[in-house]
Amino acid sequence: MTAILSEEARLRDEIVEVGKSLFDRCFTFGSTGNISARLSNGDLLMTPTNASLGALDPARLSKFSAEGIHVDGDKPTKEAFLHQCMYCERAGAGAVVHLHSTNAVAISLIDGLDPDDLLPPLTAYYVMRVGKLPMVPYFPPGDVALAEAVRERARESHAVLLANHGPVVAGKSLREAQYATEELEETAKLFLMLRGERIRPLTSKERDELLAKQA
Structure with missing residues (x-):
């Protein structure tokens, strides 16, 4: 029990630290975005609704049981199910970050990109840290239909x-x-x-070699 409490205190502080870092560097703004982390017993800590990631209070984070029930802390974000769906499909996941970051949102608005893999492998670090980026179709924020759509795509990519x-x-x-x-x-x-420029993304062979090292 003492170990769980120590782990929880550490994760609470880490969520606050990461949130402030993302906010201060303009990866998120206002009260947009949310962060969660999973404890070793399956419980989840999550940033609450209407909270700025730049001014989080570790004691007020929303807490969910391993069964997905809100058990403590401030009112949870209506996007909690996005996190829970990722954990359901990604067994090894210990945390989830959801942002409304400007450039990524801009990519989601461009018509004609491959919905199964939106971005080309421009750099080795993108391949190693992201790998593949599928699109989830539009649903209004909080729509429960979004949960199944996220779950479907999460089976193929983190x-x-x-x-x-x-x-x-x-x-x-x-x-x-x-x-x-x-x-x-x-x-x-x-x-x-680089839109409109001729680019040289990594080749399929180079991409596959990087992914093989990640396996």
């Missing part, structure tokens, strides 16, 4: 992009989820900067 909304990214740890989300946003920025 990172998905919600149409007209933003990315949802799972990682083995909170830092891993954070870094993958940041890599996704920066690659989206590169992609938008």
Whole structure:
């Protein structure tokens, strides 16, 4: 029991630290975005509704039981199910980051991109940290139909992009989820900067070699 309490205190502080870092560097804004982390007993800690990631209180984070029941803390975000769906499909996930980051949202608005893999493999770190980015069709925020759509896409990738909304990214740890989300946003920025230019993304062979090392 003492170990769980110590783990929970550490994760609460880490969520606050990561949230402030993302907010201060303009990866999120206002009260947008949410972060969660999973304890070793299956319980979830999550940023609450109407909370700025730049001003979180560790004691007020929403807490869910392993069964998905809100048991403590402030009122949870209506997007809690996005996190829960990722955990259901990604057994090794220890954290999930969901942002409304500008460049990633812009990618979700471009017509004609491959919905099974929206961004080309521009850099090795994008391939290693994100790998594949499928699109989840648009549903209004909080719509329960979005849950099944996220669940479907999460079976094939730990990172998905919600149409007209933003990315949802799972990682083995909170830092891993954070870094993958940041890599996704920066690659989206590169992609938008290079539109209209002839580009040299990694070849299929180079991409596959990187993914093989990740396995």
